[in-house]
Amino acid sequence: MAAADQDDAVRPRSYQDESYLYGFLGAVGDLQQDGELQDVVLEVEGRRFPCHRLVLSAASPYFRAMFTSDMAESRQKTVVLQGLDADMFGEILSYIYSGTLHVSLDRVQHLYQAADLLQLDYVRDTCSSYMARNVEHSTCVDLYKFADVFSVGVVLKRCLRYICRHFVKVSSSEEFCSLSVDQLTEIISHDELDVKEETRVWEAVVRWVQHSTEDRLHHLPSILPRIRFNLLTSDDTAAILKHPLVREDPGGIQVIRNVVKEASVQKKRFRMDTMEMACLLDMETGDIFCMNPRQGKYTKISLPPHLKHKLLAGMTVTSDNDLYVLIHEPTDHQLYTFEYNQVCKEWEQTCTSVSRFCDVGWGGGDFASKEFFVEVDKCLYLIMVKDTLLGMVVWTRRYNWYTEEWQECEKLHFEEGADEIFCVGVTSGSHLYFLMNSEVHRYDPVHDQWDRMTPPRTLPHLSTAVAMGTEIFCTDYKSTKIMVYDTVSDSWEALQAWVNPFRNRIDSRHLFVLENQLHVLLEPDNSMAEEGDEEDCLVLVYDRSEDAWRDLKATLPPVECYEVCGPMCTMAQACNVPTIP
Numbered sequence: 001m002a003a004a005d006q007d008d009a010v011r012p013r014s015y016q017d018e019s020y021l022y023g024f025l026g027a028v029g030d031l032q033q034d035g036e037l038q039d040v041v042l043e044v045e046g047r048r049f050p051c052h053r054l055v056l057s058a059a060s061p062y063f064r065a066m067f068t069s070d071m072a073e074s075r076q077k078t079v080v081l082q083g084l085d086a087d088m089f090g091e092i093l094s095y096i097y098s099g100t101l102h103v104s105l106d107r108v109q110h111l112y113q114a115a116d117l118l119q120l121d122y123v124r125d126t127c128s129s130y131m132a133r134n135v136e137h138s139t140c141v142d143l144y145k146f147a148d149v150f151s152v153g154v155v156l157k158r159c160l161r162y163i164c165r166h167f168v169k170v171s172s173s174e175e176f177c178s179l180s181v182d183q184l185t186e187i188i189s190h191d192e193l194d195v196k197e198e199t200r201v202w203e204a205v206v207r208w209v210q211h212s213t214e215d216r217l218h219h220l221p222s223i224l225p226r227i228r229f230n231l232l233t234s235d236d237t238a239a240i241l242k243h244p245l246v247r248e249d250p251g252g253i254q255v256i257r258n259v260v261k262e263a264s265v266q267k268k269r270f271r272m273d274t275m276e277m278a279c280l281l282d283m284e285t286g287d288i289f290c291m292n293p294r295q296g297k298y299t300k301i302s303l304p305p306h307l308k309h310k311l312l313a314g315m316t317v318t319s320d321n322d323l324y325v326l327i328h329e330p331t332d333h334q335l336y337t338f339e340y341n342q343v344c345k346e347w348e349q350t351c352t353s354v355s356r357f358c359d360v361g362w363g364g365g366d367f368a369s370k371e372f373f374v375e376v377d378k379c380l381y382l383i384m385v386k387d388t389l390l391g392m393v394v395w396t397r398r399y400n401w402y403t404e405e406w407q408e409c410e411k412l413h414f415e416e417g418a419d420e421i422f423c424v425g426v427t428s429g430s431h432l433y434f435l436m437n438s439e440v441h442r443y444d445p446v447h448d449q450w451d452r453m454t455p456p457r458t459l460p461h462l463s464t465a466v467a468m469g470t471e472i473f474c475t476d477y478k479s480t481k482i483m484v485y486d487t488v489s490d491s492w493e494a495l496q497a498w499v500n501p502f503r504n505r506i507d508s509r510h511l512f513v514l515e516n517q518l519h520v521l522l523e524p525d526n527s528m529a530e531e532g533d534e535e536d537c538l539v540l541v542y543d544r545s546e547d548a549w550r551d552l553k554a555t556l557p558p559v560e561c562y563e564v565c566g567p568m569c570t571m572a573q574a575c576n577v578p579t580i581p
Contacts, residue, residue, distance in 0.1 A: 040067075041078045045086040048078075049093055059096040061119045088114040095123060103130045105139070109146050116150065132158045133401040137166065141175035148183060164192040165320060171204035177211035181219045184208055188226045192343045194271040198231040202240060209245055220245060221255045228266040229259050270343055274572040278512045278519070279323070281312055281563045288315070288325075290573060292514065293539040293554035299573070301340060304347050313356075314373025314382070317569040324380065326373045328356060335371070335382070337399075342573065351399050354382065354406045372425030376432050376445055382406070383425040383434065394434055396443065410448050412441055424474070428467040428487050435474065437462050440485070454490045459483050466511040466518075466568060473518055479509045482520075497547045501538060512568035518542040520549075521568075 040056075042049045056063035065071075066079070081089070088110045095101045101123060103111060108127050115123035131143050135158045144159035146152070163170050164187065170176055179187070187193075188201050195201060205223055209216045229237055237260060246252040275297065277290040286308045288301040303312075307327055313335055314326030323340040337351035356371075372383040380399040385392065394412035399405075412434060423436045432443040433453075437460060440453040456462075456474065459481065465474040472485040473495070479502075482495040500506070501522070508523040519542070524535040539554040 040076075042089070043078055043080045044084050044089045047086045047090075049089065051093065055096060059120070062117065083117060084114055085110050092118060092120065092123065095120075101126055103127060105134055108134075112146075112150065112152070128152050128154050129404060131155045133404070135159050135162045137169065137173075140166075140170060141173065141179065145179065145183065160187065160190070161192070163187055164190050165194045167194050167204070168200055171200075171207065176204070177208050179208065181216070181223065185223055185226050188223075191267055191270050193269045195269055196272060198228050198269070199236055201227055202232075202236075206243070206245060213245075217245065217249055220249050221251045224252065224255045225259050227259070228269070229256065230266050231268060231272070271572070276515050276570050277573045278514050278521075279315065279317065279569045279571060280510065280521075281315065286310075286312065288323075289557075290571075291539075291554075291556065293519075293552045293556070294515070294541070296554075298557050303338075307338070307347070313371045315569060316373045316375055316380070317571040318375045318380075319378065321572050323569070323571055324350075324373065326371065326382070337380070351380070352404055352406065354397060356384070370423065374425060374427040374432060376427050377430050379445065381409075381427075381432055383432070385423060394441075396432075398445070409443070409445075410450055412450050414439075422462045422477075424462060424465040426465045426467050426472055428472055429470060431487070433467075433472060433487070435462060435465055435472070435485075442487075454492065456483050456485070456492050458494075464509060464511050464568070466513055468513045468516070468518060473511050475509060475511060475520070477506075477509075479506055479520075479522065482511075495542070497542070497549055499549070501540075501551075502535065505535075508563070510568045512570060514541075514570055518544075 040051055040053050042051055053063075053067045057067050058064075088107065091102060091107070091111060092114050103126060108130055112124060112127035112131070115121075115127060131147070131152070132155045135143055135155070140159050140162045143155055144163060147155035147159060167187075184205070188204070193201065205220075205227065209220060209223075232240075237256070240246060241253055241256060246256065275292050275295060277292045277297065277299070279301075280289045280291075281287075282289045282300070285300075286303055288303070289298070290301060291298045301323070303310075303325070311328040311330065312325055313328040315324070317323050321342075323342075325338050325340075327336045327338060328334075329336060333356045334353040335356050336349060336353050338347045339350045340347055370385040372385075374381050374383070379401075382397045382399075384395045384397075386395055392414040394414075396409040396411065397406040398409055400407050423434065426433050426435065430445065432445070434441045434443070434450075436455075438455050438457070440455050441450045442453050443450050459474060459476055461477040463475055463477040463479075465472055467473075470487050472487065473482060474485065475482045479500045482498045483492055484495055485492050502524050505525045506522060508521075510521040512519050512521070520540050522538045522540070524537070537554075537556050539552045539556070540549045541552055542549050
């Protein structure tokens with residue numbers, strides 16, 4: 001044996017037996033199940049739970065303090081625990097001995113309270129995450145009240161956001177009337193409140209007060225300043241002054257008059273002053289370029305400095321008007337998701353990261369050549385197109401908001417020779433579509449399966465696609481034609497009115513839907529044009545009733561190169577954003 005090998009052999013080393021680590025918890029669970037070596041009985045609501053002091057102390061700082069201090073409980077054979085639900089404690093005990101936690105919507109709040117008392121961070125954090133992922137119309141008010149009492153920040157934030165975005169619907173519910181006065185005023189104070197008219201806020205206040213007029217009328221003077229009277233017409237204000245609730249409260253009229261005098265500084269609610277904008281990526285700066293050419297509005301959303309020079313692998317706007325981007329980090333080959341808060345104008349990381357590579361089981365060449373990022377029925381989907389030695393694979397993942405994990409969906413396999421360059425992923429209705437030059441596949445999320453559909457046949461070199469209603473519009477790299485796919489009848493037809501104004505001299509083309517009309521952004525290829533003969537970008541809108549395209553005569557701000565990651569997105573944005581000169 002060489003000297004170096006001998007030195008390595010005698011050098012001290014540490015070994016870790018992973019089977020022991022996993023087996024130890026199982027052995028402890030068996031002891032509990034068999035009732036062996038138990039040395040303490042915990043009594044909750046009259047029910048007795050024999051346990052092991054050592055196991056309890058190892059799992060919970062609460063029990064460690066109880067059994068290792070001079071407290072009387074450290075010497076007692078039976079310890080009575082107050083402030084706990086017996087069923088919830090049984091679930092907690094099951095977790096302590098098995099490491100498995102069972103959470104359901106009807107039990108999560110009680111489970112959180114028990115975990116909070118017993119200082120079980122994992123259980124508490126898991127319950128918080130579970131509640132945050134289950135915020136919807138039927139739960140938002142109840143979870144908001146709970147999160148407010150127990151200061152569960154992540155749940156409170158998610159509930160408040162949901163209530164603001166669906167204020168008209170939520171404020172009409174019976175649950176809304178169960179809010180405390182402080183909770184009500186907190187909600188109606190938000191700029192993000194999704195109302196078209198401020199009268200909606202007043203109507204919600206009236207419903208809340210009338211739910212228990214005798215107990216709540218005296219709160220009206222403290223609530224009224226939260227209503228933005230400068231956003232109401234003089235007739236609306238006069239009607240409020242004459243309302244029986246205001247006239248019944250002696251101070252109400254004077255409060256309103258004082259508020260009206262000082263209301264000029266109150267901002268519009270965010271949704272009152274928005275317009276729809278189409279989003280592209282400015283490849284030169286890494287910013288997201290937003291435009292409404294008909295209104296002559298152009299602005300940008302800047303990525304935070306630490307993301308500026310990362311690769312933007314995908315971008316999507318959800319049905320709730322949330323903007324998400326997918327960032328590729330080359331150093332660890334991970335994809336990270338960031339969400340943009342339009343009110344705070346801040347980016348925050350959301351979702352867990354996902355690997356940009358995957359073992360497709362074919363060996364070699366598993367580099368992800370293209371990604372598409374879309375939403376289907378409130379779920380985010382990531383489509384990764386991979387070129388392997390045996391052909392192309394379309395690898396799909398769906399983000400599960402409840403487990404906070406990316407789940408693998410059924411793959412699409414293509415034989416060698418399939419061209420992954422000419423492909424587009426787009427969503428229409430409750431299905432996801434993957435389009436190629438010669439094939440179309442539809443993904444059904446309910447059954448987790450891909451179905452082969454009718455291909456376009458006469459559309460070579462597919463470039464871009466966008467969905468509008470039940471139709472998908474596509475064009476090729478030279479924009480020689482625009483094809484329309486009817487997802488209901490599974491049939492194709494050409495859009496007869498299309499004439500390419502640049503002929504073959506196109507550098508990029510982007511179909512998008514804005515204000516429920518089909519548009520196309522055409523960027524000319526001026527690389528061969530002589531100085532002074534360069535052509536500007538065109539934005540055309542399609543009038544279906546007249547089967548004609550119209551030039552919007554848009555003057556787009558100078559951008560070196562527009563790019564789109566997947567289908568071009570549109571989102572509602574504030575009208576008062578600074579316009580790009």
